[in-house]
Amino acid sequence: MNLSHKIRKLADPAVAVSFKRAVARAVRPLPVSRFMSQIDQAELKRIRQTYGVPGSRDFPKYVEAERFLKLNIRRAQDLGLDRIPAQRILDLGSGAGYFLFVTRVLGHSGLGIDLDNYPLFREMFELFGLRRIIHRIEKFSPLPETGARYDWITAFSIGFSGPLQPVPWGVAEWDYFLQDAKQHLRPGGRIFLDLNPTRNGSFYTDELRQFFLDQGAVIDRRSKLLFPPK
Numbered sequence: 001m002n003l004s005h006k007i008r009k010l011a012d013p014a015v016a017v018s019f020k021r022a023v024a025r026a027v028r029p030l031p032v033s034r035f036m037s038q039i040d041q042a043e044l045k046r047i048r049q050t051y052g053v054p055g056s057r058d059f060p061k062y063v064e065a066e067r068f069l070k071l072n073i074r075r076a077q078d079l080g081l082d083r084i085p086a087q088r089i090l091d092l093g094s095g096a097g098y099f100l101f102v103t104r105v106l107g108h109s110g111l112g113i114d115l116d117n118y119p120l121f122r123e124m125f126e127l128f129g130l131r132r133i134i135h136r137i138e139k140f141s142p143l144p145e146t147g148a149r150y151d152w153i154t155a156f157s158i159g160f161s162g163p164l165q166p167v168p169w170g171v172a173e174w175d176y177f178l179q180d181a182k183q184h185l186r187p188g189g190r191i192f193l194d195l196n197p198t199r200n201g202s203f204y205t206d207e208l209r210q211f212f213l214d215q216g217a218v219i220d221r222r223s224k225l226l227f228p229p230k
Contacts, residue, residue, distance in 0.1 A: 025077045035069045035105050043127050051120040058120035062096040072098040075156065079192060082106055088148065090184060092155040094132055096124040099156060104130070111146055113137070136160075139173040142180045149186040156194040163196040171211045178215060182230050191227040 044065060052063040062068060076082060076099070087108045091100050094112025103110055112132035116122060125132055135144045137160035161169040161177075169177075181191055195203045203223045204212070212219065216228040 025074065028082060030073050030077065030082060032066055032069050032073065035073065035102060036066065038105055039065065040127060047120070047123050047127060058118050062120060062124065068096065068098040069102060072102040075099055076102050076106060079152070081108060087151040089152045089154060090146065090150040092137060092153065093158060093160060096121050097128045097130045099154065100130050101128040113144065139169055140176050143184060146184070150184055151186055151189050153181050153184060153191045158193060158195050163198045168198050171208055174208065174211065178227070185230040188229045190229055193225040195223045195225070
């Protein structure tokens with residue numbers, strides 16, 4: 001890597017953001033035991049015995065609580081949610097609820113939006129004492145009204161944009177989604193999106209990447225998009 005490339009890389013806002021997050025995690029470590037202690041271990045064991053079957057359609061990996069708590073602790077730290085006052089979070093495609101559970105232990109409140117296709121996810125939400133709305137997120141269709149406004153709208157490992165479909169969402173679909181999502185934010189609210197790769201291994205076309213940048217997004221590690229305050 002030549003000097004000019006190194007300088008350009010250091011000037012990239014995403015590099016600065018990534019470095020800042022790494023330092024924050026190192027300075028303020030969050031032990032997984034803090035979160036495990038808040039879970040009914042007998043009920044978790046029952047759920048593991050019921051759904052932790054290899055090959056199950058219920059994604060048995062999600063019964064591995066420590067693994068997914070660690071992942072979502074890191075996600076919460078990367079967003080600074082371990083260092084700020086109570087926030088209200090709307091998590092899209094909330095899955096088994098680990099992110100919302102971690103953020104609740106950190107003092108925040110949240111609501112999930114997801115399909116109701118997997119009994120495991122339903123039981124994990126009940127185990128964690130979380131709330132969710134059953135809803136399919138589709139292109140050119142608004143998010144459901146929840147009766148509240150949020151400091152954060154988050155979505156991890158996004159599937160609703162059809163990354164594995166022959167034609168994933170393009171600029172028009174994402175523009176509709178973002179403009180609609182902003183209506184659910186409080187003043188100063190932010191949107192964070194963690195994209196899944198498409199069939200060809202990319203996360204977006206050049207046109208879509210430019211659209212995200214034009215919307216003010218900071219792109220971190222290619223797949224992670226943080227949009228500026230409303």
